[in-house]
Amino acid sequence: MLAYTTLGSITVENPYYAETPRAIAVYMKIHNGKLKEVCLVRAELAEPGMAMVEIHETVMTEKGHEMRPVERLCIPPRGTLEMKPGGYHVMIMGDSETIKAITADKTVTIRLTFDDGTQIEVKATPAGEVGGSHHH
Numbered sequence: 001m002l003a004y005t006t007l008g009s010i011t012v013e014n015p016y017y018a019e020t021p022r023a024i025a026v027y028m029k030i031h032n033g034k035l036k037e038v039c040l041v042r043a044e045l046a047e048p049g050m051a052m053v054e055i056h057e058t059v060m061t062e063k064g065h066e067m068r069p070v071e072r073l074c075i076p077p078r079g080t081l082e083m084k085p086g087g088y089h090v091m092i093m094g095d096s097e098t099i100k101a102i103t104a105d106k107t108v109t110i111r112l113t114f115d116d117g118t119q120i121e122v123k124a125t126p127a128g129e130v131g132g133s134h135h136h
């Protein structure tokens, strides 16, 4: 089963999250149905709290995997961007209490803002559960 959220010509498919004691990584596929490039410029929690939210990319360095914040994540015209483990993700960071509170109901709701003004609320479910990740 797949979960979709569509607004205008942007479709978010299958959002899911993975949790560690001090962070939550949210993954999804974003499809751009426009004939113009669209860029993700902001991610935030639908209910703001003590956590910090950033868009991250994972890069390989001499020291191994490293995560870096990115300012904008652009999706080509009629293209799809896949945020997945080892690549792009939305990262929510906080202390363990804050992280626990966010995932208490097994749903992480984030709001994505694109450079064309579109805002989409996305409800991510835990990785591996129904509506969560699917493997190829």
Ligand SMILES: [Cu+2]
Pocket: 025, 056, 067, 089, 090, 091
């Ligand atoms: Cu990260």
